[in-house]
Amino acid sequence: MIRFLHTADWQLGKPFAGVEDVQKRSLLQQERINALHRVAEAAREHQAQFVVVAGDLFDSPTVTKATVSAACSAIGAMQVPVLAIPGNHDHGGPGSIWLQPFFQREREQLAPNFSVLLNSDPVEIDTAVVFPCPLVRRHESADPTGWLRSIEGGLDRFGNKPRLILAHGSVQGFTAQEDDEGSEGNMPNLIDLSRLRESDFDYIALGDWHGMKQVGSKAWYAGTPELDRFPKGDANEPGYILVVSADRNAMPNVQPVRTARYRWHQLSFDFTEDASLARLEQRMSELMGIRSGQDLLQLELQGTLGIGATTRLDSLLESCQARLLRLKLSNCTIVAPSTDEVESLTRRTSDPLISRVAAHLVVQAAATGETASLARVALRELYAFCNQGPS
Secondary structure, eight states, rough: OOOEEOOOOOOOOOOOOTTHHHHHHHHHHHHHHHHHHHHHHHHHHHTTTTTEEEEESSSSTOOOOOHHHHHHHHTTTOOOOOEEEESTTSSTTTTTGGSSSSHHHHHHHTTEEEEEOOOOOEEEHHHHHOEEEESSSSOSSSTGGGGGOOTTTTTTGGSSSSSEEEEEEEEEEEEEESSSSTOOOOOOOOEEEGGGGGOOOOEEESSSSBBBBSSSSSEEOOOOSSOOSSSTTTTTTSSSSEEEEEEETTTOOOEEOOOOOOOOEEEEESSTTTTHHHHHHHHHHHTTTTOOEEEEEEEEEEEOOOHHHHHHHHHHHHHHHHHHEEEEEEOOOOEEEOHHHHHHHOOOOTTTHHHHHHHHHHHHHSSHHHHHHHHHHHHHHHHHHHHHOOO
């Protein structure tokens, strides 16, 4: 029986281009390195004999030297063998990060326990046999696991050691592109699990999908240990590593371990009346509490609010923008002045000019198109002007 950690998709050096604030972007990048310390803690706690990384350790073949050094330092601190394959982001072809002298020097000095498996050949270690399926280019047209169907010399020569496949790609009917923000939806690096004889192998460690998911009796995606995008669907469970116990000719035992620190939320809300704003505030309080700098939120708003309520919504969003690492906002809320607000503008006996202007804007705001949008903005500004306190 062996016990090891299955991880994948560390995506070190990810730019997080959607985060405008440079300092917040840096925090997200650093947390991906910090997550590796939690991987090391899990390896010690669960007495893992080794760690595997099923591709995309780096986010690109051109990450900074500082990222390379930080990665090697964190891997060296794991104090057990760490075996990785190149994925589509850090493929092993020409220009590969793995072949650059700086990486090789840092790996040798900081992480002598780290092996990058660049060839499709069995690797026999003390307690297991690893069958790596590295990607040598970003998009492979052939099944990366195809070589496993005709291994030279057969499998019997490995005796009773557990056999572990390490692969990166999409399984049939299940594409990582569904999980990728802004993806084009194509299907490169297709893995056909049905063509692998189940009795030949004892565990299939997959990478590419960023959520933890079982896709076969012995096949799992570990997902990314620290979230890097907004989850899509209930079946997506990112932020884990897997503790795997495996033996020859036995079903593996897989235990998920939570490693994520930052929380990525999604919330859609429809305003039906001004009182709805209090319900939105309650929902957001339930999601984030009094935390600051630990959450990211994808927020979709629609419906209608009065002028005063819209102003309060702006204040709420201003606070969210400051507290969140990222607010990805789609605000389709329509400003619809309440009856009281309209009357306070159109029945100003002390200022008939404002009343006439307001009445004209109310008519325009009730229409559609750009003119109506501008009229609603003007009404809001007029309302704010008329209700400002003494200077």
